Amino acid sequence: MSGVAxxxxxxxxxxxxxxxxxxxxxxxxxxxAGDLHPSDIADLVASVPDDGRLRILQxxxxxxxxxxxxxxEEDEDRAQLLVALDSAxxxxxxxxxxDDDAADLVGELEPADRDRLLAxxxxxxxxxxxxxxxxxxxxxxxxxxxxxxxxxxxxxxxEAIGEVRRRGREVDDFYTVxxxxxxxxxxxxxxxxxxxxADPADPVASLAEPLGATVHPDTDQEEVxxxxxxxxxxxVPVVDASGVLLGRITFDDVVDVMEEETxxxxxxxxGLPDDEELKSGWREAVRTRLPWLVxxxxxxxxxxxxxxxYKDVVEGFVFLAFLMPVVAALGGNTGTQALAVTIRxxxxxxxLRPRPWGVVGKEVLVGLLxxxxxxxxxxxxxxxxxxxxxxxxxxxxxxxTNIVVAGFAGAMIPTVLHRLGxxxxxxxxxxxxxxxxxVGFAMVLSLAAALL
Amino acid sequence: MSGVAxxxxxxxxxxxxxxxxxxxxxxxxxxxAGDLHPSDIADLVASVPDDGRLRILQxxxxxxxxxxxxxxEEDEDRAQLLVALDSAxxxxxxxxxxDDDAADLVGELEPADRDRLLAxxxxxxxxxxxxxxxxxxxxxxxxxxxxxxxxxxxxxxxEAIGEVRRRGREVDDFYTVxxxxxxxxxxxxxxxxxxxxADPADPVASLAEPLGATVHPDTDQEEVxxxxxxxxxxxVPVVDASGVLLGRITFDDVVDVMEEETxxxxxxxxGLPDDEELKSGWREAVRTRLPWLVxxxxxxxxxxxxxxxYKDVVEGFVFLAFLMPVVAALGGNTGTQALAVTIRxxxxxxxLRPRPWGVVGKEVLVGLLxxxxxxxxxxxxxxxxxxxxxxxxxxxxxxxTNIVVAGFAGAMIPTVLHRLGxxxxxxxxxxxxxxxxxVGFAMVLSLAAALL
Numbered sequence: 001m002s003g004v005a006x007x008x009x010x011x012x013x014x015x016x017x018x019x020x021x022x023x024x025x026x027x028x029x030x031x032x033a034g035d036l037h038p039s040d041i042a043d044l045v046a047s048v049p050d051d052g053r054l055r056i057l058q059x060x061x062x063x064x065x066x067x068x069x070x071x072x073e074e075d076e077d078r079a080q081l082l083v084a085l086d087s088a089x090x091x092x093x094x095x096x097x098x099d100d101d102a103a104d105l106v107g108e109l110e111p112a113d114r115d116r117l118l119a120x121x122x123x124x125x126x127x128x129x130x131x132x133x134x135x136x137x138x139x140x141x142x143x144x145x146x147x148x149x150x151x152x153x154x155x156x157x158x159e160a161i162g163e164v165r166r167r168g169r170e171v172d173d174f175y176t177v178x179x180x181x182x183x184x185x186x187x188x189x190x191x192x193x194x195x196x197x198a199d200p201a202d203p204v205a206s207l208a209e210p211l212g213a214t215v216h217p218d219t220d221q222e223e224v225x226x227x228x229x230x231x232x233x234x235x236v237p238v239v240d241a242s243g244v245l246l247g248r249i250t251f252d253d254v255v256d257v258m259e260e261e262t263x264x265x266x267x268x269x270x271g272l273p274d275d276e277e278l279k280s281g282w283r284e285a286v287r288t289r290l291p292w293l294v295x296x297x298x299x300x301x302x303x304x305x306x307x308x309x310y311k312d313v314v315e316g317f318v319f320l321a322f323l324m325p326v327v328a329a330l331g332g333n334t335g336t337q338a339l340a341v342t343i344r345x346x347x348x349x350x351x352l353r354p355r356p357w358g359v360v361g362k363e364v365l366v367g368l369l370x371x372x373x374x375x376x377x378x379x380x381x382x383x384x385x386x387x388x389x390x391x392x393x394x395x396x397x398x399x400x401t402n403i404v405v406a407g408f409a410g411a412m413i414p415t416v417l418h419r420l421g422x423x424x425x426x427x428x429x430x431x432x433x434x435x436x437x438x439v440g441f442a443m444v445l446s447l448a449a450a451l452l
Numbered sequence: 453m454s455g456v457a458x459x460x461x462x463x464x465x466x467x468x469x470x471x472x473x474x475x476x477x478x479x480x481x482x483x484x485a486g487d488l489h490p491s492d493i494a495d496l497v498a499s500v501p502d503d504g505r506l507r508i509l510q511x512x513x514x515x516x517x518x519x520x521x522x523x524x525e526e527d528e529d530r531a532q533l534l535v536a537l538d539s540a541x542x543x544x545x546x547x548x549x550x551d552d553d554a555a556d557l558v559g560e561l562e563p564a565d566r567d568r569l570l571a572x573x574x575x576x577x578x579x580x581x582x583x584x585x586x587x588x589x590x591x592x593x594x595x596x597x598x599x600x601x602x603x604x605x606x607x608x609x610x611e612a613i614g615e616v617r618r619r620g621r622e623v624d625d626f627y628t629v630x631x632x633x634x635x636x637x638x639x640x641x642x643x644x645x646x647x648x649x650a651d652p653a654d655p656v657a658s659l660a661e662p663l664g665a666t667v668h669p670d671t672d673q674e675e676v677x678x679x680x681x682x683x684x685x686x687x688v689p690v691v692d693a694s695g696v697l698l699g700r701i702t703f704d705d706v707v708d709v710m711e712e713e714t715x716x717x718x719x720x721x722x723g724l725p726d727d728e729e730l731k732s733g734w735r736e737a738v739r740t741r742l743p744w745l746v747x748x749x750x751x752x753x754x755x756x757x758x759x760x761x762y763k764d765v766v767e768g769f770v771f772l773a774f775l776m777p778v779v780a781a782l783g784g785n786t787g788t789q790a791l792a793v794t795i796r797x798x799x800x801x802x803x804l805r806p807r808p809w810g811v812v813g814k815e816v817l818v819g820l821l822x823x824x825x826x827x828x829x830x831x832x833x834x835x836x837x838x839x840x841x842x843x844x845x846x847x848x849x850x851x852x853t854n855i856v857v858a859g860f861a862g863a864m865i866p867t868v869l870h871r872l873g874x875x876x877x878x879x880x881x882x883x884x885x886x887x888x889x890x891v892g893f894a895m896v897l898s899l900a901a902a903l904l
Binding site for chain 2: 035037039161164165168169171173174175191192193195196197210213225228229230231232233234251252254255256258259262263265266267269270271272276278279281282285286289290292293294296297300301303304305307308311314315318319320321322323324325326328329330333334336337339340341343344345348350362363365366369370373374377378381385433437441
């Protein structure tokens with residue numbers, strides 16, 4: 001399969017997999033599965049109806065079936081699939097998994113199913129999984145694996161290589177050896193390439209990279225991701241409060257986390273606060289979106305009710321009913337731009353606190369300029385249509401003000417929320433929309449009442 | 453620094469760094485810099501005014517200064533900084549960099565500065581950088597480094613370790629050895645941990661992982677990122693059309709790419725199509741945002757002009773001027789939700805093409821339900837305020853229709869664009885907004901004209 005670019009590999013059909021599982025041709029099934037990456041098998045399995053999935057997972061070689069389960073997503077109902085397997089097979093598949101993947105999967109089960117499955121595992125492995133389950137799902141503890149290679153600080157490079165050879169078969173995909181003291185406190189990390197390059201007599205302590213980068217089990221996963229990205233770490237050690245090494249988090253877990261967090265941020269900005277799963281069904285989608293839309297109905301009604309207060313003005317100048325939504329829309333769009341830029345600056349870890357006025361000041365300045373240009377354009381157009389120059393003045397002032405307010409609010413609100421330690425995404429967007437609607441309507445109508 | 457959680461390490465002030473550079477206390481400067489990660493030094497340097505930056509970069513040990521430049525961002529004007537250094541120092545810093553980082557940095561220079569700098573480098577290194585610069589900045593070729601360790605397919609594990617020891621000092625941070633045939637064609641990859649675990653007499657060919665995962669130099673960086681995330685790859689080989697190994701891309705480059713792409717996606721959804729840099733000044737922000745806002749002014753005006761066509765109706769029922777923006781706003785919000793979910797499904801690599809009607813059907817169904825509930829709420833409210841039950845009917849039908857159209861358009865437009873191979877983000881959002889405004893206004897007014 002050399003030279004295959006992503007997305008272009010020829011995938012055999014899920015139907016083929018299913019047919020082989022159904023006819024019981026385990027040999028050809030194993031051969032076919034061996035040519036595929038577990039991620040691809042997971043996609044194929046997810047596309048098959050429930051009892052077909054079950055049959056494939058029963059028939060696949062244990063190791064492949066286990067990796068396939070690990071690569072499936074929570075919203076592809078892999079927990080239900082695990083429960084539906086006969087219980088010896090379920091336990092067998094979980095045993096094959098790395099402890100972090102096992103804990104993620106077991107954590108998705110209902111409590112009763114979870115207890116049944118853990119009871120079917122050897123007690124030591126069940127205990128390990130239980131230990132990991134104590135940590136919050138979105139924390140460093142929830143991401144880490146406890147499988148790692150560590151060596152005492154007084155070892156030589158040669159001894160460390162020996163330890164890698166002894167322990168390495170039980171540990172998947174590791175790129176670093178951890179150096180610890182006699183109490184288990186982490187002293188440093190040695191990348192495998194440096195270990196191979198070193199003279200076997202070199203003390204590992206002299207090879208170890210200084211310990212700038214460790215996280216605690218309760219560190220938020222988003223922070224772990226930012227941290228690994230910032231310091232280009234292939235693996236980050238997790239230590240407790242006294243510095244004792246508990247586990248490691250590898251880059252591949254963090255790549256998944258980054259995708260999740262991006263989805264969350266984008267959906268939040270679009271008014272989906274409840275972390276709707278991308279593949280969720282319509283019931284779930286109604287449940288997550290409706291509360292937000294109801295809130296929006298209330299705020300939009302509130303903003304539009306300005307019209308009712310200025311009923312006479314609108315009656316006298318119906319042209320205003322044409323102007324208002326345009327002024328409100330441009331305010332809304334400017335606000336969204338300022339909001340997205342500011343929220344993203346916060347999300348990539350820029351520290352805006354030392355100079356909040358720089359951020360807000362920039363958006364106000366941008367609003368002053370864009371607002372003047374857009375206001376002039378629309379004022380000329382309004383004057384051209386209506387013939388009354390005072391209508392042009394109303395439009396210019398209303399749009400200009402609204403766009404400046406939008407820039408100010410779009411930058412100010414997330415900055416303030418961030419300072420208060422509140423996640424800025426959701427609340428900001430509804431507030432900015434309501435504000436720009438309100439200011440847009442109120443400015444057009446009050447200026448019209450005063451000037452026309 | 454054991455046990456330091458991200459964001460909480462005590463950073464000495466940039467002022468201290470600057471003071472040491474200015475007093476010429478190079479020894480203490482080097483000691484201080486040695487305690488910091490280059491990413492942190494880069495942030496400190498970026499926070500200092502221009503000639504202070506220059507002085508720090510002149511005074512830092514060469515290796516540290518070079519890594520600091522690599523960790524600075526394009527929008528922190530690192531290219532100008534490099535040009536401002538005396539030219540021998542500039543060349544020295546570039547020589548220290550890995551070839552991919554060097555090419556990124558040199559690529560940011562003006563053509564004349566670039567030629568001057570490349571002329572100051574040894575011709576072989578200049579050639580390497582020139583080769584990498586031929587590839588597009590956002591492609592696999594633009595991300596890859598050519599520094600790697602490869603071994604012939606007939607080597608043993610022991611010979612491969614020997615090759616790692618010979619070549620490894622010139623190659624930074626590698627986790628994999630590449631196996632190639634006599635023509636340079638990639639045959640497989642061997643992770644370092646497996647190499648250490650193997651019997652020295654084992655042929656590397658027996659250790660090599662099958663070659664599912666390679667990319668071409670012109671593969672888009674976003675696809676490379678998705679690919680590495682999907683297959684949990686710490687490094688992906690880049691091969692030409694005949695399978696010859698050209699370079700490798702490591703996970704840390706991809707983490708940066710993912711952050712960039714997330715920023716792009718979020719800004720695009722907010723109507724910032726021109727990839728505004730997050731830290732850009734107000735001039736840049738006006739330039740990137742204004743064209744989009746002008747387009748928005750045009751489309752919002754177009755949508756609102758429906759009001760002018762129904763002037764008499766509005767004159768008769770000013771209450772409609774209150775209803776219209778609410779109906780339009782709810783349509784807009786529903787459309788944004790459907791759009792964000794669908795765009796994100798495409799972005800995470802879900803293939804929606806086999807069942808576009810499933811995606812669109814779900815959003816229409818969600819719209820039918822949410823629209824009915826929201827329409828009923830607002831219809832009752834309108835009836836309560838206005839007293840005319842026919843007003844309630846107008847509101848119910850207008851809002852329901854608009855929300856269903858919004859769900860349909862929000863899912864349909866990105867799906868169709870994706871099918872056509874067009875990036876869905878920007879065009880979709882302006883279209884959905886305009887459509888929901890238009891349908892909102894037109895439904896309220898035409899129903900009112902017919903029923904009231």
